[in-house]
Amino acid sequence: MARVESATLDRLFEPVQLGELRLANRIVMAPMTRSRADGFDAPSELHAAYYGQRAEAGLIIAEGTYPSPEGKGYCRTPGIVTAGQIEAWRRVTGRVRESGGASTVLQLMHVGRVASRHNKAVDADTVAPSAIAAQGSLYSDIHGMVPMDPPRALETSEIIRVIEAYRQAALNARAAGFDGVELHCSSGYLPMQFLLACSNRRQDGYGGSLPTRIRFVVETLEAMAGAIGAGRVGLRIIPGNPYNDMQDDDPVATYGALLDAVDPLGLAYVQVSRSPQPGLDAFALARRHFSGPLILNDGFDGASAAQAIADGVGEAVSFARHFIGNPDLVARLREQQALAGFDRSTLYTPGARGYTDYPALDATDHSQEGRP
Template sequence: MSSLAPTSLDRLFEPVQLGELRLANRIVMAPMTRSRADAFDAPGDLHAAYYGQRADAGLIVAEGTYPSPDGKGYCRTPGIVTPQQVDAWRRVTAQVRQQGAASTVLQLMHVGRVASRHNQAADAETVAPSAIAARGSLFSDTHGMVPMEVPRALETTEIAGVIEGYRQAALNARAAGFDGVELHCSSGYLPMQFLLACSNQRQDGYGGSLAKRIRFVVETLEALSGAIGAGRVGLRLIPGNPYNDMQDDDPAATYGALLDAVDPLGLAYVQVSRSPQPGLDAFALVRRHFRGPLILNDGFDGQGAAQAIAAGLGEAVSFARHFIANPDLVERLREQRALAGFDRSTLYTPGARGYTDYPALGDIARTQECRP
């Protein structure tokens, strides 16, 4: 954002409306996998503390959560399927409401082929648009690093059931106290697997031409919107993202067509990250094809975020890494205080260390006052 003129950070602290979501400020906590779910894939007291500590954000997008058992890929990631999981998430959203004014959205993340049987329930399986394995490996608590599975290609008749799983997950999220849901359509997960020809070699109504490859995402967003209202549904995109063995030869065409198709739905927002592909301006691409609010993401500091909002590039900015070690990020940005760094070694480890033990400014001051 260095090409934009310096601006006051005040824009970050203005309220904004994203569909049906009312934000007290334009600072969004981005969804981050932290691998702290319990043996039942439910959040616990640590999650309530973690999100409660960050409740000054205008919007919290809670971590990627599987909408159906087949959608789980990583160890210790939560679901929103069973009554136990719904009840556990309800305790988290209650804690956020008690601690601050943040709106909360749950990111729905079906990983598709990015999975291992060692992390899934015994009756779950790895499914995808086509039986093409993603090159790479992931971590299992029981077997260490393991290769990703060769998925079973979904039958055409099964796809409606996968979409129904998303729809029910949205209803479950609302029952758990969330204000909305976000469809994770990036990072090589199931919706993106349908979008791209490298992972979708189907010859039915969900594969082949670009118009057919976007169909799964469009129908899923329609189902989510029908369940809880389009103004409570967000979409997560990173055009040109190669993560998890993805290749898109023309992301401008792919995402332009997708956004043209979903724009009439009236979604709450699109959350878009900078594209890793040189020469592709993902923010401008989405703005050309989507008339609703944008949440910008990836690598922003306070000044850059305020500049982007002032320039009209987006309505809000999401922060991921900065929220890890700065539970009071909103206060630190308002006071223009230095931001703490985080410990990478504890990103995905169980327990409170590196999760809920990062101090806020007030904690630091009290500690200093108590020193002899």
């Protein structure tokens, strides 16, 4: 990694308060789908080991977890619904506390139309704001790559039930030992489906104009904040992200209006990723419309993360890919050591390989750094 002046680098290792979340440093582990939940959609001992290895982070945002059975879309992704799932997550958060004490947040991920019946319970519908199928496919353990299912449009009366599921999931996450929750409002999942006209053709109070399209996200955040406190709730956005068949003709207007609406809630943070749309500065957009803390994401190394914090672009920086192959990422960044790579072929496969078997720097032959 590029060398950086110690005074600037030190900014990464200063404590910071994000709402009610107290971080020992400004290095955040971003949520990543790793598809290793057990047959009951619960985390296992592997998850406890995986997150425990990375407990030196200031904040761990655990992987996208469904708030209701109909919110599941991918194979081997966890839930936070049943008593067994809550207890399994409690073992994970306990291991993190024992291993280093990072604050922990659970990302709540309802995928909406990005789903296959082959990956969810037989009685769990695939639902969305409108009955518009997403173009694309996803993986099923039994059938391989399968098309995404056409969704059923939610009735207006059902939307309250979906919001209630998020509220209850926030309470369940706290019961499982998490310090807070994050609403996944990007990557083409249900909250983003409500935001954008390409997937929301509703004619009721949750669709049509931009003020009504943002309503679902605002009311969901209000419900979660009412349950566990706004200072324990975060929001994840990627303005202009086309992933999972999304199209936003004016992301500046969309996310400006959304952040203006949620800013008075007093959320713990907004996690914002670089926009894939050329010329759109997502960080500046978020700073203009949100007065609370920002967690910056995507494409950072230690030097650029420290500089962004020093320049006041954000309060913390989240790392995803670097945390995969570097369980001791915090120590490597502090010592300005080279970062290891990771094996892409094991990102979503079951088992420990490519998950918990990456060695810390002091346990590896330095000549093997950067392995594929």
